[in-house]
Amino acid sequence: xxxxxxxxxxxxxxxxxxxxxxxxxxxxxxxxxxxxxxxxxxxxxxxxxxxxxxxxxxxxxxxxxxxxxxxxxxxxxxxxxxxxxxxxxxxxxxxxxxxxxxxxxxxxxxxxxxxxxxxxxxxxxxxxxxxxxxxxxxxxxxxxxxxxxxxxxxxxxxxxxxxxxxxxxxxxxxxxxxxxxxxxxxxxxxxxxxxxxxxxxxxxxxxxxxxxxxxxxxxxxxxxxxxxxxxxxxxxxxxxxxxxxxxxxxxxxxxxxxxxxxxxxxxxxxxxxxxxxxxxxxxxxxxxxxxxxxxxxxxxxxxxxxxxxxxxxxxxxxxxxx
Ligand code: ADP
Ligand code: MG
Numbered sequence: 144x145x146x147x148x149x150x151x152x153x154x155x156x157x158x159x160x161x162x163x164x165x166x167x168x169x170x171x172x173x174x175x176x177x178x179x180x181x182x183x184x185x186x187x188x189x190x191x192x193x194x195x196x197x198x199x200x201x202x203x204x205x206x207x208x209x210x211x212x213x214x215x216x217x218x219x220x221x222x223x224x225x226x227x228x229x230x231x232x233x234x235x236x237x238x239x240x241x242x243x244x245x246x247x248x249x250x251x252x253x254x255x256x257x258x259x260x261x262x263x264x265x266x267x268x269x270x271x272x273x274x275x276x277x278x279x280x281x282x283x284x285x286x287x288x289x290x291x292x293x294x295x296x297x298x299x300x301x302x303x304x305x306x307x308x309x310x311x312x313x314x315x316x317x318x319x320x321x322x323x324x325x326x327x328x329x330x331x332x333x334x335x336x337x338x339x340x341x342x343x344x345x346x347x348x349x350x351x352x353x354x355x356x357x358x359x360x361x362x363x364x365x366x367x368x369x370x371x372x373x374x375x376x377x378x379x380x381x382x383x384x385x386x387x388x389x390x391x392x393x394x395x396x397x398x399x400x401x402x403x404x405x406x407x408x409x410x411x412x413x414x415x416x417x418x419x420x421x422x423x424x425x426x427x428x429x430x431x432x433x434x435x436x437x438x439x440x441x442x443x444x445x446x447x448x449x450x451x452x453x454x455x456x457x458x459x460x461x462x463x464x465x
Contacts, residue, residue, distance in 0.1 A: 156193050158378040162369035163200040164385040167448050170204045179246035185451035187250040195333050199369040202344025206235040210284050229347050229358030236264050236343035243340050260338045266324040267346030273318035281317050281362045286310030316361045320371040342368040370430035374437045381434045381443040383427050388447045390461040392418045405463045431463040
């Protein structure tokens with residue numbers, strides 16, 4: 144199957160980072176195991192077409208579930224230690240990675256394709272100086288009463304905020320990814336024709352402390368981490384698979400307009416005009432620009448998981464290029 148992604152490179156092998164959104168994984172282990180079987184198909188289509196694929200994914204509901212369960216058990220005195228947040232992120236990478244490995248292997252075998260699949264537990268370096276550490280924004284874990292929240296602030300040094308009238312919650316920072324610790328291993332596996340899963344949930348955030356890397360309670364946006372991964376492994380394409388076929392301006396309004404292409408000037412203008420929602424489409428657009436402007440020829444496609452193949456073949460999706 145020929146891909147129209149960059150017609151100028153037809154017949155050549157492309158290195159592609161595919162970022163999966165929440166709709167690729169679902170909310171429970173049963174749902175996830177079912178959904179990943181569908182998710183595997185467009186990924187394996189890319190592999191079947193001869194491309195080198197690295198898969199990245201989100202982990203919001205999964206890390207939330209693990210964090211809550213560990214917290215609940217520790218607070219109930221169930222002989223369970225308190226589990227730090229970076230460790231919860233690492234657990235979610237393992238859990239999601241296992242399901243993706245399982246489903247991708249099955250789909251590859253079904254099509255008679257021989258290709259090893261490996262999920263890499265990935266640490267992503269962030270800076271302690273990142274402004275995000277001054278203003279934590281990502282709510283995680285349980286809801287608490289105001290009294291309890293104030294006590295947790297004092298006892299554990301957590302930042303707590305009132306979350307939309309539902310109670311008080313811990314918030315953690317969302318710093319920008321600077322580097323990927325396991326990038327060389329990822330590159331080697333890609334070169335050796337493995338299908339690699341990496342930077343799950345945006346990666347486990349670590350800060351440098353001399354020779355050491357220390358895990359920090361933070362959440363790196365998976366779209367930014369995917370763009371950083373694509374940049375570092377010198378990918379040709381970043382494909383962000385989400386819940387919409389295309390990016391729109393005036394999204395959800397009567398004059399909504401779906402976009403086939405975006406260049407950097409248009410993108411900057413639309414960002415300034417507030418067309419992309421913070422926390423959902425805005426980080427994808429920012430990640431897209433970051434990657435597309437990092438080297439000539441690099442492009443980002445944003446499309447839906449359901450229509451991934453149509454998007455990759457140029458029949459839908461929004462292509463962002465410099
Ligand atoms: P993911 O889990 O894939 O990261 P998100 O929910 O974070 O998904 O982001 C995708 C969502 O962004 C879409 O489903 C859509 O509802 C929303 N969205 C916000 N602004 C726009 C826009 N301008 N164009 C298209 N979708 C938008
Ligand atoms: Mg998102």
